[in-house]
Every structure is written in C-alpha cells, then in structure tokens.
Amino acid sequence: MSATSPAARPGIDPRGPRFGASITSVLLLVVIALGLATPLGGTLVERLTEPAAVLQTLLVALFAWGAFAGIARHPYGAVFRTLIAPRLGAPTEREDPAAPTFAQGVGLLVTGVGLALHLAGVPYALVASAAAAFVAAFLNAAFAYCLGCQLYVLLVRAGLLGRKTA
Amino acid sequence: MDPLLIAGVLIALVAVSTLIGVVVRARTGRVRADGQHVDTALLDAEAELTLLQLSSPVCSACVAMRRVGGQIATADETVGHREIDVTEHPDLVRELGVLSTPTTLVVDRVGRVRSRIIGAAAAATVRETLEDARRTPAGVAA
Numbered sequence: 001m002s003a004t005s006p007a008a009r010p011g012i013d014p015r016g017p018r019f020g021a022s023i024t025s026v027l028l029l030v031v032i033a034l035g036l037a038t039p040l041g042g043t044l045v046e047r048l049t050e051p052a053a054v055l056q057t058l059l060v061a062l063f064a065w066g067a068f069a070g071i072a073r074h075p076y077g078a079v080f081r082t083l084i085a086p087r088l089g090a091p092t093e094r095e096d097p098a099a100p101t102f103a104q105g106v107g108l109l110v111t112g113v114g115l116a117l118h119l120a121g122v123p124y125a126l127v128a129s130a131a132a133a134f135v136a137a138f139l140n141a142a143f144a145y146c147l148g149c150q151l152y153v154l155l156v157r158a159g160l161l162g163r164k165t166a
Numbered sequence: 167m168d169p170l171l172i173a174g175v176l177i178a179l180v181a182v183s184t185l186i187g188v189v190v191r192a193r194t195g196r197v198r199a200d201g202q203h204v205d206t207a208l209l210d211a212e213a214e215l216t217l218l219q220l221s222s223p224v225c226s227a228c229v230a231m232r233r234v235g236g237q238i239a240t241a242d243e244t245v246g247h248r249e250i251d252v253t254e255h256p257d258l259v260r261e262l263g264v265l266s267t268p269t270t271l272v273v274d275r276v277g278r279v280r281s282r283i284i285g286a287a288a289a290a291t292v293r294e295t296l297e298d299a300r301r302t303p304a305g306v307a308a
Contacts, residue, residue: 014226029176029179029180032172032175032176032179033172033176036167036171036172036175037167037169037172093230095226095229096226096229098223098224099224099225099226100226101224102224131179134179134183135179135182135183135186138180138183138184138187139183139186139187139190142183142184142187143187143190143191145187145190146225146226146227148222148223148224148225148226149222149225149226149227149228149266149267149268149285150190150265150266150267152222152223152224152225152252152253152267153220153222153252153259153264153265153266153267154265156222156252156253156256156259157256157259157260157264159256161253
C-alpha cells in the first residue's frame with residue numbers, strides 16, 4: 001500500500017528470528033541427548049550441575065532475554081545482522097517483532113517449567129520440555145512456522161484468552 | 167542410555183517435526199467451500215462480498231493477509247475487507263472451527279460464508295476465490 005521499499009518500512013527482518021531458532025533447535029537436541037545419557041542426580045546440586053541442566057539454564061536465559069528485552073535485542077539477532085544479513089541481500093518483507101517476541105515467551109515458559117521440574121527431581125522433565133520446545137523452534141526455522149498464529153487462537157478457543165462468553 | 171537409542175530418539179523427533187511442518191504448510195493458503203453463516207453486522211454493508219479476516223494480536227501472517235485484503239478491497243468496490251480480532255470473538259471462532267490465524271472468510275451480503283482461505287494467501291488466490299463465489303449460486307456453494 002505504501003510506496004516505500006520493504007527495507008525502509010519499520011519492523012525486523014523475518015529471517016533473523018528464524019536464524020536464531022535454528023541455533024536454538026540444535027542446542028535443544030543437545031539438551032535431549034545429554035539428558036537421556038545422564039541419569040537423574042540424587043541431590044539438587046547434582047541435578048543443577050548435570051550437563052543437560054546447565055545447557056537448559058542457558059537456553060532459559062536466552063529465551064528470557066528475547067521475551068523481556070524483545071526479539072530485536074536478542075544476541076542471535078546481533079550475530080544475524082553482522083554476519084548473515086549482509087550476505088543475503090535485502091529482505092522482501094518486514095515483520096512485526098511482536099510475534100517472534102511472543103514465541104520467545106512461550107519458549108521461556110516451556111523450558112523454564114521443564115528446568116524447574118527437573119530440579120524438583122521429576123525424571124525426563126528436561127527431555128520432555130526440550131522436545132516440545134524443539135518442535136516449535138524447528139518448525140519456525142525450517143518452515144517459517146508462526147507460533148502466535150496457531151497457538152493464540154487455540155488459547156482463545158480453550159477459553160484461556162479473550163472476552164468470556166456471556 | 168544406549169547412544170544408538172539416543173540417536174534414534176533425536177532422528178524420530180526431527181522426522182515428526184518435519185511431518186508437522188509439511189502438513190501445516192499444505193494447509194496454508196488453501197481454500198475450501200463453506201456453508202456457515204456469520205452475523206451481517208460484521209460485514210461491509212456496501213459490498214457484494216466481504217473478506218472477513220480473523221486475526222490474532224501476535225501474528226505475522228495476519229499482517230501480510232491484511233495487506234492483500236486491503237489492496238483488493240481498495241481496487242474493487244464490490245469487495246469489502248473487514249478484520250476482527252479472535253480474542254474479541256471467541257464464540258465465533260468456536261462456532262466456525264477456526265484453528266489458525268489468519269482465516270479469511272468470503273461472505274456474501276446475507277452473511278453466508280462462501281469459502282474460507284487459511285493462512286496468508288497470494289492476491290491471485292483471493293481474486294480467484296472471489297470470482298468463484300460470484301459465479302456459484304449460494305445454494306451450490308455449501
């Protein structure tokens with residue numbers, strides 16, 4: 001509708017969050033492999049210092065960064081802008097940062113709950129939460145899947161979001 | 167756990183995710199006939215056919231669809247474009263069985279849903295769907 005070029009319009013390059021999601025996907029697979037390889041520790045300190053838990057803690061922190069500071073300030077975004085974007089050329093479209101920021105919040109919730117349950121001694125909590133987060137991150141990276149587009153309407157249907165029916 | 171088994175779990179996870187991705191992608195931009203009714207208050211009263219777009223607040227594809235719908239409605243005065251937020255219409259979302267946003271309904275003057283477009287569709291697909299709705303009598307569309 002506007003005559004300005006896509007690059008001049010506000011918003012972020014949609015390939016940025018997809019690049020970040022591909023790194024996240026790989027790290028989540030590593031969490032799952034480490035989680036399956038190591039038996040659940042008997043004490044809180046053992047569970048906290050397990051390799052899978054350490055990596056999951058890092059992922060929780062990265063999701064929190066994206067969710068609270070906004071996707072535009074995420075460290076992966078800086079890597080994308082300096083190393084990847086200059087080699088790709090201008091994006092054909094721009095994206096509102098609200099949707100990928102929402103997805104970061106969902107990632108934070110899923111990985112955060114998994115980490116908390118793991119620390120509480122629930123077996124396979126890390127593996128299960130990392131697997132759920134992997135599905136979303138992989139779909140985002142490989143298929144440009146928009147979590148906000150699918151999940152939001154399901155939450156509305158379940159009555160968890162939106163105006164209550166009279 | 168056996169390293170081979172771990173590798174198997176990882177491969178299975180990637181395979182299942184890929185399958186989900188292929189199914190979701192196949193649904194996107196797809197058009198299907200419909201026969202349901204919506205409240206005419208939601209429609210553009212001036213238009214012969216209204217593109218009624220159901221959107222959610224955090225949805226990149228909804229923005230793309232808004233651009234396509236807006237352009238078509240501006241170019242063709244017999245077509246209207248209205249966008250509603252699913253958060254404000256939970257009953258409608260349930261009644262119509264909407265599973266993802268954007269879902270765009272092609273609705274005639276009396277509120278009959280002639281077809282629905284799932285996901286962000288190309289302008290050509292939307293124009294084709296509108297043409298089909300004009301050609302097909304309302305009774306057959308269902």
